[in-house]
Amino acid sequence: MSKGQDNGTTILLGLKDYSVGEVVEREERIVVKTEVKGRMKCPHCGSGKLYGHGMCQPREILHTWSNGRRVYLELHRRRWKCRDCKRTFTEGRALVRSHSRLTRQAEAEALWAAQG
Secondary structure, eight states: OHHHHHHHHHHHHHHHHHEEEEEEESSSEEEEEEEEESSSOOOOOOOOOOOEEEEEOOOEEEEETTEEEEEEEEEOEHHHHEHHHHHHHEEETBOOTTSSSHHHHHHHHHHHHHHH
C-alpha cells in the first residue's frame, strides 16, 4: 500500500498511532491489518527501558461499520517487559480493552446507535 493510501486509511479509521497494512475485502466484512508503531513506555512506571517479551496471536476486533458491512482490525500486538519495574504489558491498550471484541470506537458507535 502506498504511503498516501496508508495515511488516508489511518485518518478515516482514526488510527493515529497505528501502521495500516493490507486491507482485505470479503462478502460481509472488511479486514484491515494493523500494528502499533513508535516506541512504547511502561504504563506502570513510565520507563522507556523495555525489551520484547513475545508476540500475541493476531486478533480480529470490530472497529466500525461501513456501507452495511463490519470493518474489523486484525491487530498484531507485541508484549513488552519493563527493565525497571519487571512488569509485562501488551501494546495497543488504548484502542481495545482486555478480552474485548470491540474497539473503544465501536463501543461508542454502538451506544450512540442504541440511543437513537
